[in-house]
Amino acid sequence: MAEGQGRLVAISNRVGPLNDEGKAGGLAVGLSDALKRRGGLWFGWSGETSEKGTFCELKTEVQDHVSMTTIDMSAEELEGFYFGYSNRSLWPLLHYRLDLAEFDRQSDRIYRSVNQRFASRVMPLLEEDDLVWVHDYHFFYLGSELRQCGFKGRIGYFLHIPFCPPEIFSALPASHDIVRALLAYDVIGFQTDTDRRNFVAFCIRELGGEKLSGQRVRVGDRTVVARAFPIGIDAQGYARFAVSPEAGEHEEMLHDLTRVRTSNPDADGDAWRKLIVGVDRMDYSKGLLERFRGFERLLEDYPENRGSAQFLQVAPLSRSELDAYVELRRELEEMAGHINGRFATLDWTPLQIMTRGFTRRALAGIYRAARVCLVTPLRDGMNLVAKEFVAAQDAEDPGVLVLSRFAGARAELEAGCIIVNPYNTDDVAGALQRALNMPLEERQRRWEIMREAVFSGTAAHWCDSFIDALARGADFDEPEASE
Ligand code: ADP
């Protein structure tokens, strides 16, 4: 804990783990990297359902100075709050997918009541000078509920996913209620300046608010700080993972797969196979179908890659109870089968997709074995995979990052990666071709630029700058980047 600042209390739907277990999700990874260093209380859902739901007993586990306290949800709460409102309404909407968003008043009601119940369960654990930090789209109302419970200390909020433009957000029946509730927080953090501007535009256009200097916005009698705080990773820790024995084993295993000379007569005489990797939760926001099409186009338009480019997509299942995710899985498996059926030879399978989880060390080894990492979401708050890939490379023979223009990480990494429009199949194929053939010197130069960004914009930096803004509260006064 920094001197003079209160205890940090983080509240999020997912809690932990703090160790190296495989866990897909940027929030858990970013927050555990930050909390491990500072200590504090982490409160949220246990991941379990029980009959008593949010009225159940609290469960607490202490690890590395972090006390992780969780509660269950009932089956009805899980359905209405998590699957329903959070992931059928808010997730698609905030990712600009109005076509997939579903709205119903039952899940709206349950979402509000779970927010209220989480607030009333955490309230007795709070101390007066705690700095409370609420995370993500599951808990828009939690701050205002804590105020109703009488909490007078500082409360901050961070949105891990994009905030869509007001033209889209206003389609949500409760859009005004949500943004008004957000105004109960003292500081509202976003991943990028685009997200922050969308939020401020909603306040102005829909709620008659006004933009003040110093990244503040006023609506009625409430003034809040709204600022971008791009999340990062523990880059040094991740670089150490990448040279661990477990990473080494995975790297070696993949090298064995790629240390094969291609039998394709179109390929360069002495070409070895080159590995392309993608690592994403199986989510429609990640642009996986479009990415597969891009890879297929690479094999069509640049036939020298047949037999020599090997694509490994790690895609752990996520939210598999929801129709949109079931459908996506079906389409991806069909497309992978189609590409393999069309191009495979007796000694080469072009595309491999696997849904299993890996430890963070094992994943670091996979990144290190790759010549190219494809990170091509259609929309993404930040995307920590892009930063992990950079941190895992070595200076001698670094891989190339191909990154979507719609990922939050673009703002920090664009000077070193190849930017693509994930909707443009030719663009993805062309970028892959360029990345696979990039000379060593250019790879090293580009990687140095990205390395600098990833090692300066860490999880610790993210956490400290948010906490600093929260501790300063109304005194916060910082010019906008473009002001
Ligand atoms: P999101 O938060 O939308 O899932 P991010 O890219 O920001 O996207 O974060 C994903 C996190 O999940 C990364 O830290 C990544 O390493 C981790 N992850 C992804 N796939 C796996 C997997 N198969 N096993 C373990 N961790 C994974």
Ligand code: F6P
């Ligand atoms: O980082 C975005 C995020 O939505 C987190 O809020 C979430 O924990 C993670 O992705 C994984 O999703 P879920 O918690 O629904 O499994």
